[in-house]
Amino acid sequence: MLHSPVLEALGRRITGGALPAGATLTLDGIGAEFGVSRTVAREAMRLLEGLGLVRSGPRVGIVVLPHDAWNVLDPRVIEWRLAGPGRASQLRSLTELRQAVEPLAASCAARGATAAVRDELVATARRMRELGEAGKGDGEEFLALDIQLHELLMRSSGNELFSALADVVAVVISGRTHLGLMPAYPEPEALDAHEAVALAVARGDGAAAEEAMARIVREVRGALGEGPAGKG
């Protein structure tokens, strides 16, 4: 897959703003810069086109599109934007989406999760509490548990669209930690809420699961600041 590095580089350049809307590229230019043939450059361009980042036409070259044409829900675009400037703003937008989706997903999971998943959720929440109360709430292990719990919930919601958003949630949680936006040690209320979600799902109480998850996400959003999510 020779086109992957080209796709990555151009994707990051565009989403990062280094190639602003209206900028033009040519296949020969891309080929020359990356040392690939026109065919490979064309393939990378097609992928970019599929993501809504560029549009190509005869004589005009490959034109970078304004950001409101981008497939901002595509995991690749999300990852690129989280790695570039404006990641804080992107994180706010994503957190708002989490705020919308996760409570309902938790409610659905309470209805549809398998017995195994219910057990695992409870076990995960318990381990989170143990780690958190042992003062290890800032490590990678705690982060992994946090992600696992949220991902399990999304994937057990019985709604494939929510499942598809599980990756997004994972990257948001991880991004928040690695950007230093987490409290150094998880607050007791957060631990309580995570455990409450797990227990509510385990006993099939959708309303309680939804409420507890809403508490979690509200807290997350509060930590990110109340301002409206920007466009960057």
Added chain:
Amino acid sequence: MLHSPVLEALGRRITGGALPAGATLTLDGIGAEFGVSRTVAREAMRLLEGLGLVRSGPRVGIVVLPHDAWNVLDPRVIEWRLAGPGRASQLRSLTELRQAVEPLAASCAARGATAAVRDELVATARRMRELGEAGKGDGEEFLALDIQLHELLMRSSGNELFSALADVVAVVISGRTHLGLMPAYPEPEALDAHEAVALAVARGDGAAAEEAMARIVREVRGALGEGPAGKG
């Protein structure tokens, strides 16, 4: 763009189940069937790969992936699946997503919408009521207004991720009507709720907008049946 018809046809075939997971294709086969060169077939395949529908490797050909690898949030995939069998199930999944997102989007719009948008929302809701009470709630004009109102709300939420979901909401609303899942004439409560959302946004009352939008989506979901959204 010679590859478009190929992409369309194969995309629909895969998402529709005519090409089940594990089925294999070859570039030459695609080229022969559609009368295009291998290059074009390869480009179509790349796009399909970008959508998570297939994976290609030397000697193994192009393998159709199981549906949990699909980019189910991509507008193209959504459209294809809505056009194929299992559209009712797909509509349920999408409606669940609407249920999650639209209330929060309405709340955000109440904070962030421009004065022009607020006016247009109110005017749109008013025209919807007029049409509905005139017995024309089943026509294309009413549908267009309905879509316009929801789209305006999503796009004015100030969150680009919600904006990206506006297309999805539009296609869901339109699909629901054209699949005959709408009541022949809109119920008075629906008209009330739409107007309530518009007025709440107009006066900047986020909580009321959220509550009214939740009423709308709950009603929609009720009409689709309460069963869990399937996978097809």
Added chain:
DNA sequence: CCTCACCTATTGGTGACACCATTATGCCGT
């Protein structure tokens, strides 16, 4: 019957070519 080596099918990648749409240039007429 199992194992291993080889063979072949099929994708990955390249370069050259013809084609065509679009844009810009420049000419000509008013």
Added chain:
DNA sequence: ACGGCATAATGGTGTCACCAATAGGTGAGG
């Protein structure tokens, strides 16, 4: 001098022939 139309240059679109790499089947041999 200005505006409209013809023409040329530019750069994507599509095809072809070719080579490299690889994976999976096949057949021979133990």
